[in-house]
Amino acid sequence: MRNLIRFLLKYYLVFLFLALEVVSLAIFFQRNEFQRAGILNATDRLKGAYHQKLGNLRSYLYLRELNRQLAEENIRLKNELGRAYESEEIFFYSVHDSVRGQSYYYTPARVINNTINKQRNYITLDKGRVDGIKEEDGVICPSGLVGVVYRVSPYFSTVLSVLNLDFRVSARMKKNNYYGSLFWDGLDYRFATLTEIPHHVDVLPGDTILTSGYSAIFPEGVMVGVVDKVSRKGGDFLEIRVRLATDFKNLVQVQVVTNLRKEERKSIENLSNSD
Amino acid sequence: MIEIIPRNIFRFIVLVLIQVLILNNIEFSGYINPFLYVLFILLLPFETPAWLLLVSGFVLGLTVDLFMNTPGLHAAATVLMAFVRPFVLRIFAPRDGYEPGTFPRIFYYGVSWFFKYSALLIVIHHFFLFYLEVFRFTDFFSTFSRVILSSVFSIILVVLSQFVMFRK
Numbered sequence: 217m218r219n220l221i222r223f224l225l226k227y228y229l230v231f232l233f234l235a236l237e238v239v240s241l242a243i244f245f246q247r248n249e250f251q252r253a254g255i256l257n258a259t260d261r262l263k264g265a266y267h268q269k270l271g272n273l274r275s276y277l278y279l280r281e282l283n284r285q286l287a288e289e290n291i292r293l294k295n296e297l298g299r300a301y302e303s304e305e306i307f308f309y310s311v312h313d314s315v316r317g318q319s320y321y322y323t324p325a326r327v328i329n330n331t332i333n334k335q336r337n338y339i340t341l342d343k344g345r346v347d348g349i350k351e352e353d354g355v356i357c358p359s360g361l362v363g364v365v366y367r368v369s370p371y372f373s374t375v376l377s378v379l380n381l382d383f384r385v386s387a388r389m390k391k392n393n394y395y396g397s398l399f400w401d402g403l404d405y406r407f408a409t410l411t412e413i414p415h416h417v418d419v420l421p422g423d424t425i426l427t428s429g430y431s432a433i434f435p436e437g438v439m440v441g442v443v444d445k446v447s448r449k450g451g452d453f454l455e456i457r458v459r460l461a462t463d464f465k466n467l468v469q470v471q472v473v474t475n476l477r478k479e480e481r482k483s484i485e486n487l488s489n490s491d
Numbered sequence: 492m493i494e495i496i497p498r499n500i501f502r503f504i505v506l507v508l509i510q511v512l513i514l515n516n517i518e519f520s521g522y523i524n525p526f527l528y529v530l531f532i533l534l535l536p537f538e539t540p541a542w543l544l545l546v547s548g549f550v551l552g553l554t555v556d557l558f559m560n561t562p563g564l565h566a567a568a569t570v571l572m573a574f575v576r577p578f579v580l581r582i583f584a585p586r587d588g589y590e591p592g593t594f595p596r597i598f599y600y601g602v603s604w605f606f607k608y609s610a611l612l613i614v615i616h617h618f619f620l621f622y623l624e625v626f627r628f629t630d631f632f633s634t635f636s637r638v639i640l641s642s643v644f645s646i647i648l649v650v651l652s653q654f655v656m657f658r659k
Contacts, residue, residue, distance in 0.1 A: 228542070229541050229542060229545070229574075232542055232545050232546075233545055233570065233571075233574045236545055236546075236548075236549045236566075236570045237567055237570055237571065239549075239563075239566075240549070240552065240553075240563045240564075240566035240567035240570060241563060241567055242563070243562045243563030243566070244561075244562060244563030244564050244566075244567060244623070245563070246562075246563075266512060270516065331515075333523070333524050334524075334559075334561070334624065335624045335625055336560075336561070336624075338560055374560075401630075402625060402630070403630060403633055
C-alpha cells in the first residue's frame with residue numbers, strides 16, 4: 217500500500233495530465249444534446265449581443281451582393297411562374313386547393329455568425345422560437361442549400377451547416393433523377409461529395425444536383441450545386457465532387473423552411489416501417 | 492511577487508476576449524485561424540508548479556471551447572501543451588539556467604530564444620488540435636498544411652504581441 221502511494225505521488229503529474237486529457241476527450245467525444253445545450257446557454261447571451269452588432273455591420277457591407285442574389289432569385293421565380301402558367305390546370309391546383317393547403321412555410325432570417333474553417337461548422341441566425349422556427353427545419357438561401365436548424369433558443373437559432381461532418385442530405389441528379397447521399401469531406405468549403413450513385417449512371421461535369429425531397433426537411437428541387445468532377449474509385453458507387461451553389465463565405469440572408477406536414481409524414485412512415 | 496496572480500488573471504481574460512471576439516472572426520482562405528490565447532501558457536512564470544500549469548491549461552482551453560462550440564477540443568490541446576512546457580523549457584535552457592526573478596519573455600532572453608520556445612509549443616498545440624478535430628489520417632497532408640499555416644500565423648501574432656505588451 218505504501219509503495220502504491222509513493223508511486224502515485226512520484227508520478228502524480230503524469231496522472232493529473234492523463235486525467236485532464238481523459239476528461240477533455242470525454243467531453244469532446246460525448247457531443248450529446250444535453251451538455252451542448254448547457255454550454256451553449258451559458259454563453260449565448262454574450263455571443264448573441266456581440267454577433268448581432270457584428271451581423272449588422274456585415275449585412276451593411278454585403279448589401280450589393282445581397283441585391284444581386286435577390287434579383288437573381290426574382291428572375292428565377294418569374295421563370296418558374298411562366299412555366300406554371302402554361303399548364304393552367306396544375307397552377308390552379310397547387311395554389312387554390314383548399315383541401316391540400318400549404319405544406320412549406322418560409323421565414324426570412326439573417327446570418328449573425330458563421331464559420332467555414334472548422335470540421336463542424338455552425339451558423340447562427342437572428343430568428344428563434346418566437347419567430348416559429350423549430351429544430352430540424354431546413355435552411356436555404358437564394359442561391360442554394362445552407363443547412364438544417366440544430367438548436368433553437370427564444371431569439372436565436374443555430375444551424376448545422378452543409379460544411380459539417382455530421383451533415384447528410386439526400387440529393388438527386390436533375391437530368392435523370394438518380395439519387396444519392398451528399399456530405400462534406402471537411403476539406404474545401406466550396407465542394408461537397410455525392411455518393412451512392414451507381415457506376416452505370418451517366419454523370420458529367422456540369423450536371424445539376426438538386427435536393428430529392430426524401431428527407432422531409434427540404435422541399436424537393438432546391439439547388440445544391442453542379443458536378444465538378446466524377447471519379448471511379450473502387451467500390452460500387454461513383455464518387456462525385458459537387459461544387460456547392462451556396463457561397464458560404466458571404467452568406468447574409470437565408471430562409472428557414474418549415475415543413476408543415478413533417479409530423480404527419482414521419483408518423484405514417486414510422487408506422488409503415490414498424491409493420 | 493504577489494501581484495503576479497491578478498496580472499495573470501487579467502491577461503487570461505484579455506487573451507480570451509481577443510481570441511473570441513476578434514481572431515475567431517478571421518478566416519484567411521478558409522484554412523487559417525490563428526490561436527493567440529496560448530500566449531497565456533507561454534508567459535506564465537518559470538516557477539509555476541507543473542500541476543497549476545496543467546489546471547490553468549485545462550481551464551483556458553475549456554473557456555475558449557465554450558465560445559467556439561467545440562467542447563473539449565481546445566481543452567485537450569492546451570493541457571497537452573501545458574504538460575510539455577517544462578520539458579521544452581529544459582531543452583532551450585541557457586547554459587547557466589533561468590535566473591530567478593525573470594520571466595519567459597523576449598526582454599529577458601532575446602528574440603531567438605523566445606521564437607524557438609513559442610514555435611515548438613505552438614506547433615505541438617496546433618498539431619494535436621487539428622488532428623483531433625479531423626480525427627482521421629486520410630487527407631493527412633491537407634490537415635498538415637492547415638497545421639503549418641495556422642501555426643505560422645499564431646507564432647507571428649505571439650511574437651509581435653510581445654512588442655506591444657511589454658514596451659521597455
